Each structure stands twice: as structure tokens, then as C-alpha cells.
Amino acid sequence: MQNSLAQISSAVWRGMVDFITPPRCLSCRVEVSEPASLCIGCWPLLRQIDNPVCAVMGTPFAYDQGEGAVSAAGLANPPAWDRARAAVAFDEASRVLVHGLKYHDMQEAGLLMARLMARAGRVLLAEADLIVPVPLHRLRLWQRRFNQSGYLAQRLGRPCRNDILTRIKATRPQVGLDSAERRRNLHGAFRVEAAGQALITGRKILLVDDVLTTGSTASACAKVLKQAGAAHVDVLTFALVLEPARFHI
Numbered sequence: 001m002q003n004s005l006a007q008i009s010s011a012v013w014r015g016m017v018d019f020i021t022p023p024r025c026l027s028c029r030v031e032v033s034e035p036a037s038l039c040i041g042c043w044p045l046l047r048q049i050d051n052p053v054c055a056v057m058g059t060p061f062a063y064d065q066g067e068g069a070v071s072a073a074g075l076a077n078p079p080a081w082d083r084a085r086a087a088v089a090f091d092e093a094s095r096v097l098v099h100g101l102k103y104h105d106m107q108e109a110g111l112l113m114a115r116l117m118a119r120a121g122r123v124l125l126a127e128a129d130l131i132v133p134v135p136l137h138r139l140r141l142w143q144r145r146f147n148q149s150g151y152l153a154q155r156l157g158r159p160c161r162n163d164i165l166t167r168i169k170a171t172r173p174q175v176g177l178d179s180a181e182r183r184r185n186l187h188g189a190f191r192v193e194a195a196g197q198a199l200i201t202g203r204k205i206l207l208v209d210d211v212l213t214t215g216s217t218a219s220a221c222a223k224v225l226k227q228a229g230a231a232h233v234d235v236l237t238f239a240l241v242l243e244p245a246r247f248h249i
Helices: 002-020 072-076 092-104 107-120 122-127 138-144 148-153 179-186 194-200 216-227
Strands: 083-089 130-133 165-167 190-192 204-212 232-240
Touching: 083 092, 083 107, 083 122, 092 107, 092 148, 092 204, 092 232, 107 122, 107 148, 107 232, 122 204, 122 232, 130 148, 130 194, 148 204, 165 216, 190 194, 190 216, 204 216, 216 232
Parallel strands: 083 232, 130 204, 204 232
Antiparallel strands: 165 190
């Protein structure tokens, strides 16, 4: 009975809020029927990534190459993680959502991003023992006020810990750096806290971030997690940069 009353109260409150301030498209800001959503004009602009994809990199294939197929990039430069999946390709349409959450505190953008990530990563989520977000250095966290990766990770419906993996080096921003520069920039940047090692030893960890660009950050995190005892590390992001040389997030 108490739960029913709480649900009714929540629905009434949501209705009042929507009446006073109608929900708007997260991209173009026209009125929409549901909060944390896109309008019918902006929704098709998101390039969702569906199977078939590379088993390791998560990049889409033009045709089905069979279960477990790995792309040329995944074979040439194997990452430290085991599998990666992303909800959408990073482009002008998805950039609006990523920047809205990361730089403008648009938490409704994060809600939509997390829903799409849950769909794209349903297999990884089902198999994960624990979700760990890519951390921010404390100085960057103070500047931004919250970690967008942690926000997404906490809304994926699985056990999540944001105190296991920490960023101990205040690296320069990755924007504008090539793959080799990114790897050098991230050397020694992450650490698994001693208190968290027992929680990941022998377990399947799902590493969560907003965007996968060259994979340098995710690989650095996965390497540290595996060195600390994780048996398996997968990566789930909202967006995947298909041509890293062209885009700056």
C-alpha cells in the first residue's frame, strides 16, 4: 500500500513538473512527450551500433563474419580489455548528448545514454560481476563537480563501485593527442586501491566510460585491473569513435 501511494505521488509530481516545464528534445529543444528523450527528427540522426560487430573492438562489420570474428584493427593492436561494446557511433548527433552530460550537467542526457548503453551491452552486463567506471583525477573532478562515467555506471542496473579504480596522475587532456601520445600520457595514471583488490580478484569487471576514442584510456584501466587480479575486463561506452583521426571529443 505504501509503495502504491509513493508511486502515485511520484506520477502526480512528474505530471505537474511536465505541465509547468514540458520536456524538451535533448538535442534541438522542441517539446517532446517523454523526458530524457529525442524528438522524431533528432532520433534517426543517432547511428546506433548493432550486430554484427568486432568481438574485441565493438566496431561494426558491413556483413556477418561469424561469431567471435575480430576486425583487422583488433588483430593488429590487441587491447588490454577482452570485449568492447558501444551504443552509438560518435558524430555530431551523439556529441550533443556527450557534451551535454560532461560539460553542462544535463543529467537527462545521461539517462538516455545509459538506456542505450544497457541495450547495446546487455550481454556484457548479464555476465559482469561488478561495474567500475573510468575515474577522474580529483582535480578534474573538482572542476567538473561529477564524473560522467560514474553517473552512467550507476544507472546500468548492476553492482557498481567507484572507489576501486583511482586516477593518481593529473594527465593533460587527451583531446588532440594521437594514439602513441595518449598511451604515454596515461602511463602510471591509474591504480587499484588495496581495499578494492579483493573485490575484483577472479571476477568479471565491466569498465564504463562515455566515449571510446583510440582505446588508450580503457586499455590503461583494463591493464591495471587485470594486474590487480581481475579475471576478465570488458568495456561498455555510450559512443565509439569510428575514425579517431577525424574527431575530437
